[in-house]
Amino acid sequence: MKVHLYRDSDVFYNESVRALKENSAENSLFLGLLQQAIRGNNPPLFMCRAKNDVFCMQTIPNQAVLAFKTRQPSASTMNMLVQALKDRPITRFVGVKEPVLRLAHLLAKARSSSVLTVMKQRLYQLNHASLIPLTSGTIRKMKREDLPFVAKWIQEFDDEANLSEKRITVKEAEKTARQQLDKGGLYLLEVDGIPVAMANATRKMGQSVTINLVYTPRPFRKKGYATSCVTALCHQCIKDGFSVVLLYTDLGNPTSNHIYQEIGFEPVSDSIVMEVKKVD
Structure with missing residues (x-):
């Protein structure tokens, strides 16, 4: 065969x-x-x-x-x-x-x-019963006027995450930002009217959705904004009717793994x- x-x-x-x-x-x-x-x-x-x-x-x-x-x-x-x-x-x-x-x-x-x-x-899956309440800031969908800084954040995310053999260019990051705008799944956390973090709801299949592109720019780190952004997006996904909320993390980053478990995510399996x- x-x-x-x-x-x-x-x-x-x-x-x-x-x-x-x-x-x-x-x-x-x-x-x-x-x-x-x-x-x-x-x-x-x-x-x-x-x-x-x-x-x-x-x-x-x-x-x-x-x-x-x-x-x-x-x-x-x-x-x-x-x-x-x-x-x-x-x-x-x-x-x-x-x-x-x-x-x-x-x-x-x-x-x-x-x-x-x-x-x-x-890979983690959200346990709805363990999801923590909303914390600081509010989330909103990405708008067209956000394209310049979202493209910059996407390029910074790619540089740090090392998800592909070659780092994406400025033009590729801009293209990805436009695609995210069209798909309507990218959310920004705002604090006092200023965008401080982002997260994306993607790969929507039936009752399942995956959160990715979780990123906080360096000037806004160590303030709990990633936690707030992901928590708020989880609540939004549940409100939108998704019963299965998934999320991948880098095991080389113990801080993010701890944070996601605090939010209410539970391990499913390891990937490589x-x-x-x-x-x-």
């Missing part, structure tokens, strides 16, 4: 949703990004399935996001995936920690390459970003 390759992103989405329905929260990044790509008429560059256990897609250059029906795919399934990926120009792999680690090391061996852990992440390429 070989890896099944897809050209039709709608078919790929439908089959992945059916296969992953038992652990859709754990695979929310994969499913959400795929849905966004389809809605934006920008299908993935590469889509494949190994048996009915592992789904893989490439939405940006050099990076693939993976979804797993089980955290322990069989050896034959993993080897099939390695054969499908070893000659493709993909160097970064994102997904649930245990199987992505296995894949990275198998792929490194097949490519005679090195393995590097780029980021360790944790691995890099597999030759080192000069």
Whole structure:
């Protein structure tokens, strides 16, 4: 049996949703990004399935996001995936920690390459019963006049988060800011009329929504604004009818992990970003 390759992103989405329905929260990044790509008429560059256990897609250059029906795919399934990926120009792999680690090391061996852990992440889900009350400031949706400073914040966020191999340019940050304005999910926390932090409600699928782009500029840090912004956005998401609110954190930042648990988030699973390429 070989890896099944897809050209039709709608078919790929439908089959992945059916296969992953038992652990859709754990695979929310994969499913959400795929849905966004389809809605934006920008299908993935590469889509494949190994048996009915592992789904893989490439939405940006050099990076693939993976979804797993089980955290322990069989050896034959993993080897099939390695054969499908070893000659493709993909160097970064994102997904649930245990199987992505296995894949990275198998792929490194097949490519005679090195393995590097780029980021360790944790997925959290909000426990509604534990959500703390609203705190300081108020949130509002991003407006068109906010575009200049939001673009600057997005570029600063990318610089600090190291989410892709290359840092985004000013023009790319401006484009992302315009996209967020059009989608209507980015919120700003204001204190005394001044925007001091932002957070974004994205990857809306049925009753599920994910919060990302949580950022506080340096002049406003250590004042609890990120906590206030995320808390207020959680309340807004619940008001908008979402029963499942998800959030990823960088495990290298213990402060943010502690803050999100104080807000009312509980761990679901760990994910990882691995890099597999030759080192000069």
